[in-house]
Amino acid sequence: MRDVSDRRLKAVVFVVAFAGYTAAGYWLQVRQGFLLGDALSRTAAAQGVLFSREPHLAAIGFIFTPLTAMVQLPLVALASWWPDITARAFAGTVMSAAFMAGASVQILSMGNDRGLPRRYTLLITALFACHPMIVFYGSNGMSEAPFVFFLIWAVRRLTMWMVDDDVHHLIAAGAVAMGLAYLTRYDAAACVAAVGVLVGATTYLRAREGPRLKRALLDVVLVSGPGIAAVLGWAAASWLITGEALAQFSSQYGNAAILEQSGGGAANIVAGLGYSGVCLLLLAPTLVPLLGCAAVTGLRRPTRQMLLPPILIFGAALAFQTLTYATGGTFPFLRFYIVAVPFAACMALLVVPDGVLRTPTRRGRHAPDIPPPEAVPSYRAGLVAAVLFAVCLPVAGWGMSLPAYAPQEFALAAVLRPDPDDTSPRKEEQRRIAATFATERELAQYLDGLGLPPSSVITDTMYGFAVVVASRKPKTFVVPSDRDFVKLLNTPSASGIRYLLAVPNTGRGTADALNLRYPTLYDTGSDVATLELEIPNSGAYQPDYRLYRVNEPVPVPG
Structure with a gap:
């Protein structure tokens, strides 16, 4: 029983x-x-x-x-x-x-x-x-x-x-x-x-x-x-x-x-x-x-x-x-x-x-002898x-609630005790942390709305994972776990890639695969793409994205 x-x-x-x-x-x-x-x-x-x-x-x-x-x-x-x-x-x-x-x-x-x-x-x-x-x-x-x-x-x-x-x-x-x-x-x-x-x-x-x-x-x-x-x-x-x-x-x-x-x-x-x-x-x-x-x-x-x-x-x-x-x-x-x-x-x-x-x-x-309890x-x-x-x-x-020891948890106050009238730096930081990945969801929705075919957007998942996971069409994205990622990254225009999703080449972005291949991509497009959209990020510790349209292949004379 x-x-x-x-x-x-x-x-x-x-x-x-x-x-x-x-x-x-x-x-x-x-x-x-x-x-x-x-x-x-x-x-x-x-x-x-x-x-x-x-x-x-x-x-x-x-x-x-x-x-x-x-x-x-x-x-x-x-x-x-x-x-x-x-x-x-x-x-x-x-x-x-x-x-x-x-x-x-x-x-x-x-x-x-x-x-x-x-x-x-x-x-x-x-x-x-x-x-x-x-x-x-x-x-x-x-x-x-x-x-x-x-x-x-x-x-x-x-x-x-x-x-x-x-x-x-x-x-x-x-x-x-x-x-x-x-x-x-x-x-x-x-x-x-x-x-x-x-x-x-x-x-x-x-x-x-x-x-x-x-x-x-x-x-x-x-x-x-x-x-x-x-x-x-x-x-x-x-x-x-x-x-x-x-x-x-x-x-x-x-x-x-x-x-x-x-x-x-x-x-x-x-x-x-x-x-x-x-x-x-x-x-x-x-x-x-x-x-x-x-x-x-x-x-x-x-x-x-x-x-x-x-x-x-x-x-x-x-x-x-x-x-x-x-x-x-x-x-x-x-x-x-x-x-x-x-x-x-x-x-x-x-x-x-x-x-x-x-x-x-x-x-x-080898169990020890245990007498019955009192x-x-x-x-x-x-x-x-x-x-x-x-x-x-x-x-x-x-x-x-202490940001010095709980940098992730302290932002819970932004949703547990919202105060729109509080504009202090602490409250603003809490709101930004609470809004992390909202920009990525909006960007994914934008890309889904373009009606792109599979393998149209190439991105590194160091930051881009939040865009890919929010998309209803994840096959649109070429990511590092794909076996042909390096090939498509090296020849985007010839491989049918339409967009490169770039992040700043600073901090963690220095290890981004797109920045390693094209160091000036975020700033200039590295002569392979043209800036189409800049996306300021509302979340904390997340990059401002730039969406570059891949340039058309240059025709070979004769």
């Missing part, structure tokens, strides 16, 4: 959370047009797989890992019936809503696995699901939702493996969660390593007789092998198709190139560490007290080893992001520290004394933990 009741409760939590995140995403993206670039670009990649001039799976690209775009393919296939599925990245909304709802279910399941009071588990689950960053990234199509889901799933299963040695937990955590986590975000590589260390050391110490090292290595291969295979497999596929094994770090479109072009990244290591510390305090200001409470109460229990998986796995993700930013390898985005939220939620659950642990599918031979355990510490976790919500909401 307990299992049936738990399944029903999980289904209710998933449906409610999924409906809430989807509704929030529909209002935010479809109704208000508030889109984040990475979310839209992932939907554009999925569109390229199905509707480009040359539909093929490699069009998904190798800058981002592929899972978030691949999951969107079934919905993107319906874009011809409802264009906003791609133009406003609603396919991404559904993807992130499903994963974040699943993350809420995993938090609930963690409490159920330990036999905690249902009301307390539901309270922590509700606080997690309603955290402002969780709501925002559960509804906007970014990769944070699936990444959070896979990490919580791995933490939950490894937490139970620590006390029952059930091999099924290793299979779920390693063969599924960790492998898919890497196909969601590169950060997961640190978590794969942390999981291997945790499982290997635990198995070695448990096996007090026989081939201890052999058993430890076997468990490490089981739990970390799929993650390592994902790392190597994705790098091999990228190298075979593009010639670059780690395009995110070596490509002209990757993070390293963007940082160099835009002058981003931390000024120095100290400043980088300080920024990361503030981000952690903004998202989960009571994480350290929760860790302390969990340690004080948990170390007294026979199941104290349950504390290790969340500390090592979430800690590895946060440490990776902190060090990457401090050394100048990534951007100052608050969202990169979002795993601090499930970290705090897990600690709030681990503060409470164990109830009756869930019966394992197959109890392992007849009437005290849950007073749970009240303190719940209050501490609840404090995270208003603090995070305030932190999301």
Whole structure:
């Protein structure tokens, strides 16, 4: 009966959370047009797989890992019936809503696995699901939702493996969660390593007789092998198709190139560490007290080893992001520290004394002996933990309004609290960020209205992806993932190309393929095209486009 009741409760939590995140995403993206670039670009990649001039799976690209775009393919296939599925990245909304709802279910399941009071588990689950960053990234199509889901799933299963040695937990955590986590975000590589260390050391110490090292290595291969295979497999596929094994770090479109072009990244290591510390305090200001409470109460229990998986796995993700930013390898985005939220939620659950642990599918031979729980355990510490976790919500909401730490999230005020009479620079910047990609949608509509045949407009997807994904006729565009892109770019007039969509040859635009081939294209047309239309951009950090009509071929005399 307990299992049936738990399944029903999980289904209710998933449906409610999924409906809430989807509704929030529909209002935010479809109704208000508030889109984040990475979310839209992932939907554009999925569109390229199905509707480009040359539909093929490699069009998904190798800058981002592929899972978030691949999951969107079934919905993107319906874009011809409802264009906003791609133009406003609603396919991404559904993807992130499903994963974040699943993350809420995993938090609930963690409490159920330990036999905690249902009301307390539901309270922590509700606080997690309603955290402002969780709501925002559960509804906007970014990769944070699936990444959070896979990490919580791995933490939950490894937490139970620590006390029952059930091999099924290793299979779920390693063969599924960790492998898919890497196909969601590169950060997961640190978590794969942390999981291997945790499982290997635990198995070695448990096996007090026989081939201890052999058993430890076997468990490490089981739990970390799929993650390592994902790392190597994705790098091999990228190298075979593009010639670059780690395009995110070596490509002209990757993070390293963007940082160099835009002058981003931390000024120095100290400043980088300080920024990361503030981000952690903004998202989960009571994480350290929760860790302390969990340690004080948990170390007294026979199941104290349950504390290790969340500390090592979430800690590895946060440490990776902190060090990457401090050394100048990534951007100052608050969202990169979002795993601090499930970290705090897990600690709030681990503060409470164990109830009756869930019966394992197959109890392992090296499972430690766990005595039954107290007849009437005290849950007073749970009240303190719940209050501490609840404090995270208003603090995070305030932190999301700070442009110095939340340059993407702070613009939400433009749609949540619109004030047409406020003409301050801060409000104007918020409006521009909220209007990002509105110009690209208008440009796509203009080009669609010209009735152009396929292969008429050539553009690089560094910026142009937002135009292509908003078009109802994506086959009109020639993009870098097309195999004949270079040929058509070199001879546009002879190849039937009618327009070149140009961006300024500055900043990130210096890596634009059209600017690399025709360095003066934006300014003069490079003697291959004539300016037909200039499109000032209303969005923030987006270029002013120029549409050049390709010159007619010069007839050869005689």
